[in-house]
Amino acid sequence: MDIQENINVNVNENNNEAKKKIIIFLIIVTIAAIAYLLYYQLVGKYNESTENAYVNAEQITVTSQVGGLVTELNITDTQDVKEGDLLASVDDTDYKIALETAEANIAQAVKAYYSTQSQKNAIDQDINAKKVILEKLAEDYTRNKTAKTAGLITDEQLKASKAAYEQAEAGLKASQSNLEGTKVQLSGSLEEYPPLKQAIAMYKTAYINLSRTKIYAPVSGKVARKNITIGQKLMPNQAILVIVDLNNIWVDANLKETQMKDIKIGDKVELKSDINGKEYEGKIIGISAGSGSAMSLLPAQNASGNWIKVVQRIPVKIAISKKSIEKNGVLPIGSSMEIDVKLKKSSEQNNDDSNFELLKSRATKMYQVDEDKLNAEIQEIINKNK
Template sequence: MADLGFEVKEDTALSRRRFPAWLRPLLMLSVPLLLIVGGAWLYLAGRAHESTDNAYVQQDKVSIAPEVSGRIVEVDVHENMRVQEGQLLFRIDPQPYRIALRQAEAALAKARVEVDELGAEVTVADVDIATARSEIAFAKAEFDRQAELLNRGFTTRARYQAAQLALAKAREQMNTATSEARKARVALGSGAAASNRPAAVEAALAAREEAMLNLSRTEIRAPASGIVSQTDRLQVGAMLPAGLPTLSLVADGHSWVEANFKETQLRKMHTGQKATITIDAYGRALSGHVESIGAGTGSEFALLPAQNANGNWVKVTQRVPVRIAIDAKSDRPLIAGLSAEVSVDVRSKTAVN
């Protein structure tokens, strides 16, 4: 025990020699002061930045669906395959649509033949009208001459009546020819269409164009460059209805981060403010800026928005989606859906482009 007491006294003496008496009060004051300064700095830094870890990488996603129905006869892609814009993804059996195109072309040819026949009928009717007009002129002159001769007593009433009957017959032929011409023109088309393309030909042309369009739609191509996914439905021999989403395409070239900030964090936030983005998968910071602030909270765009007009209402802090544009291109792939942390510098008062 005596040895132990001696060692303690020796350690106490050594500590006194290391820390003089005048330094101990200074240390006692500086430590709390440093804690106060550090706390104040953290408080001010917290007020200058708004942060959230409720953020995710987003990219343009296209849901690809065939515009015509049919059986799949060719598949040229697989899961997570990179494709270029315009590259063939899969093909639907084109044979039914080739047949439909031939039928449309035959209908167009028939319509043109019918139009030519109607045009010939119009021409014949016009000739008949001209002939009837000449016969009316001749019969009118003969009738006037017989009437004059009858008044002078140089002809008989029978000849006068014969001339009158011939004039009436010529006028009747004129009416018949005019009616036939009118019918032919109605069948052919009237106005500008008659001199350009009649309605029957226009309809047949439209049907052929639709058949050609449907045939071209049997080849489903990539609308943009990117990576295809969800290709499980693409099996040769499977039947696909028109409009059914079949696979997805994550397009290249445009990535952003959607950060869901609390509504209380938006007081000083506006577009153009600088932001720091840290992708969890890589742990590296990227620079960005606030591109836009959502027009509503996430719950407002739900299929069934919450109804708070009842007696069991509980106030819950809402989150608003904020789009953060990425300024610097990452050397690592930004995969849609990756988690991220976002910190926005809200000290700037004006938007920065």
């Protein structure tokens, strides 16, 4: 009996212990559920997060504008460059010869203009002389006709006088026609002389091509995907490297379409980098016009009978605060980010848009030609040959 009582006591104790554990478990679950509900109501419903986000930046592809062998190379992958730095040089021998040939063509055109001008003056003098001769022959012919009527000269003499007159008249017309052709060639000033304008155009082309044998950095950034070596034969418009502007970076986040209901441009974003674990401040500056699949090269076709619904992703562009970048450092493109969009505070955005502003447009002078210098060189060549 004592043994049975002990067994019953132990069973009751075990049951009580089990009940206590169940009650504690239920209390913990209830607290967790309440905590989650409170978190969702106070925080979660105003946030949208994803790990499908990656750093991006402007990538400038540098190409060779002319063909030729690479004779100089001053860069390597991962190197920082500044706008205007000489990256590489192409063999310029042929381009120098082309420029010298173009210079000779300008000189020849100038000389041809003045030579034609001299011809025009000579033709003018020839016409004046022929007019005097023609007037005299016309008088002789008129007098000879009168003399023939009076029987003072023979028919042969009259015919000879007429032939001389007609020959002089034809010579005058030929000279006048030659003068008109010369005037057409000399229509306008030297600068409007067609052969000279053509020679100047060829000189400018040769000058520009020679300048393009030097390849400069159009922007500041970090060199990536270098595809050029010493001695390599380059073709015009061949891509030789990429410059990544890491001071102008943003994040491309791909959010589920079910997360996009309350997201709008201007929402604040907290970003955490997988590279350094640091947090950055961001702001949504753009939402794609279509889902990732719709904007792909080969959009998915959902007209088949075995269609299965797949939640789509909408690309969202997020600018990173410049202050955050200065504080935590730049990030390489393609690196992963965790983002948390703050929906609740979307109406309380920072008005300092310049802190989030990306470069929307830019210009470089590396591809520009100094036209004043070029025109001065051309004028100097013209003056030497006048």
